[in-house]
Amino acid sequence: MSRIARSAPSWVAARLGAAAPALAVAIPAIGWVWEATVRASWASLGRDQGIFQYVAWAVGEGDVAYRDVRDVNGPVISMVHLVFQLLGGADEHRFRVLDLVCTGLSFVIAGALLPSIAGYEPRRRPGFLVRGAWALAAWVALSAQYAVYGFWDTAQRESFLDWFVLVSIALQATRAASDDPRSRLTTATLFASGLLSFVPWLGKPTFAIFTASQLVALLVEAGPLRARGRRLVVFLAGGAVGVAIPLAFVALRGDLGAWARITFVDVPAMYRFIWPRPASTILSMPGYAALARVAVVTSAGLGVLIALRRLPRRAIPIAAMPVLGLVSVVVQAKGFPYHFHPVTLGVSFGWLVALVTIWEGTFGSSASFASSGRSAAVIARRAAVIIAAILVGARAAYLAWLAPYPPVPAPEARDKASLESGERLAAFDRIDYFPRAMRDAAEYVAARTKPDDRVQSYAMDAYLLFLAGRRSATPYIYAYDLNADAALHGSFDPGGLSPTDEEIGRIRAIRDAHAQDLATRLESAPPAAFVFVDRSPLMSSADAVADFAAQCPEAAVWLSSRYRQTADFEGIRVWLRNDLAAREPGHTPDAPGD
Incomplete structure (x- = not known):
């Protein structure tokens, strides 16, 4: 038998041994996670x-x-949605598939x-x-921690x-990022x-705290x-290129001045007062307190591995991510579940980093899995890592089982x-959100108005x-731009x-300017229809x-004489302009508003 033939089994065994914790994570849960992902x-x-x-x-x-469409969110979010739509993401299923593919690709x-x-030592580079x-x-x-949301x-x-x-x-924490910065690989890794x-700075500014941890790691490397x-x-x-790309998008497809005014003036003056919660309230909500403790323990554990030099200093951002995610949640002061994405992602990724680090440490300087694993201490450590990996996989299976999605349609x-039947969409109804009624109203509006x-x-x-x-006929697509009661209350x-008297004055001034601008725009170019959605959040009345x-009030008076309600879809009320309403069955010339 040739030397190559004899060495093949040992090569495979060594690779399987090096990958054992990964397989222990994946095997118990992959079926559950795939099923949840498909749902x-x-x-x-x-x-x-x-x-x-x-x-x-x-x-x-x-x-x-930001000029014709007023939005408080950064341009990166619109860019993602626009790219998805170019790839067929106007369809909901295609949109979800694209999201899961991109999210999964980042995980991979x-x-x-x-x-x-x-x-890994240079002579034991992973294959x-x-x-x-x-x-x-x-x-x-x-994927399991993602799907459960x-x-x-x-x-x-x-x-x-x-x-x-x-x-x-992850790129910054690799060995390539710490090599000679004049090498092409290191330059490309750090640049990327x-x-x-x-x-992300141009998606949500709070994500700058993750960059701060990366800068610290670079300075102490x-x-x-x-x-x-x-x-x-x-x-x-x-980083300069990373900031320039979304800013270029705004320059080409938006209004930089309007974006800057909304981001740096209106958000701190008004929007930060909408539904704020103190840190004590957020972290005491069901499930959040336990998650916060897990995040702190995970960051601390990874910090210990760095202090013991089991992990390099360039892994500081990985260790910091769970805790910095909590900081981001507290700074945003809302406590919405999706604000915790960086926390749960940081925790789960941190566990994987710990597993591979401790497992790799059991090899010492030997290139052989078998020869390095004969001592009782090494065997015990490897057994502990495998058990921990199985538990991580079991947790993933459990989270995937909990994922709150209806069954896959036949x-x-x-x-x-x-897919858009009332029976199926009922699974996605919420106290103030009704997908089937929304589609009924949209179909009604589309049938009675022209595309332009x-x-x-x-x-x-x-x-x-x-x-x-x-x-939209005006930039105001959010009710909170016209109803500032939530911001005024705090x-x-x-x-x-809660806002001070001076801040209340600024909030009212912003709201009044919006209401006046709305009235002016409507009078200069009357839209074909109005849509009012009852029970919407951030309104003072149902x-x-x-x-x-x-x-x-000014726009409402103008509306009342020029439009008439012609349809009601479970509280989504459509008012057509009088010339269009006159074509509706049952129209009477002396109806109010004519």
Whole structure:
């Protein structure tokens, strides 16, 4: 038998041994996670995803971002939705598939980099099988923590931005990022890491705290000061490109001045007072307190591995991610579930980093899995790692089992009519969100207006305009731009943020300016229809028409003589302009408003 033939089994055994913890994570859960992922791909869109679908579509149709469509979110979110729509993401199933593919790809990339983070010796560089096993383990463990959020809280801003953060900190933590900064591989790695790190700044500014941890890691990395300085310069050069890309999008498809005014003036003056919660309230909500403790323990444990030099200092951002995710949640002061995406992702990824690091440490300087595992201490440590890996996999299976999605529709029930039936969409109803009624209203509006007609809504569901294929008559697609009562009230919790008298004056001035601008725009170019959505959040009354009259009296008086309610879909009320309403069955010339 040839030497190659004799060595083949030992080579495979060594690779399987190096990948054992990864397989222990993946094997118990892969079936459950795949099933949850498939169910998630058929989920309908929630309110936030629908809003961003409209914003991206309107910009794609020629509206100027931040001027014609007023939005407090950064351009990266619109960019993601616009790219998805170009790839067929106007369809809900296709949108979900694209989200799951991109999210899963970020998990796979980070997982494939895990062996390099753990510090494999140059002569024991991980091969394809080892990297593939850890990529699979990462997809399983990280997809499970993602799927459990449900349809309302996935494909959200935080989850999109996590793509960039996760891959960025994984790249920075690899051995390649700490080599000679003059080498092409190190330059490319650090440049890509910097680019990916800075992109989220233009999605949500709170993500800058993750970049801060990366800068700290670059500054404290071992090696000559000059080498550290060069690495920092390359990282910042990538960051400059990362910031420039979304800013270029705003310059080309939006209004930079309007974006800056909303982001740096209106958000701190008004929007931060909408539904704020103090940290004590957020972290005491069901499930959040336990998650916070797990995040702190995970960060502390990884910190110990760094202090013991089992992990390199360049892994500081990985260790910090769970705790910094909590900081981001507290700074945003809302406590919405999707704000916790960086926390749960950081925890799960941190566990994988710990597993591969401790497992790799059992090899010592030997290249042989078998020869390095004969001592009782080594065997015990490896057994402990395998048990921990199995528990991580079991947790992933449990989370996937909990994923709150309805069953996958049967092949014969995947046509548009079946997917949008009232029976199926009822699974996605919420106390103030009714997907089937929204589609009924959208179909009604689309059938009675022309494609180039404008429609004004008073609601929190711009998705209706997207479904109807009609652009908004004014920039105001959010009710809170016209009804500032929530901002004026501030927090409902003791110790929460509330505006001062001076801040109340500024909030009212912003609201009054919006209401006046709305009235002026409507009078100069009357839209074909109005849509009022009862029970919308951030209104002071469950009756949207009454709320509009109280908040925008001038526009309401103008509306009452020129439009008439012609349809009501479970509280989604459509008012057509009088010339269009006259064509409706049952129209009477002396009806109010004629």
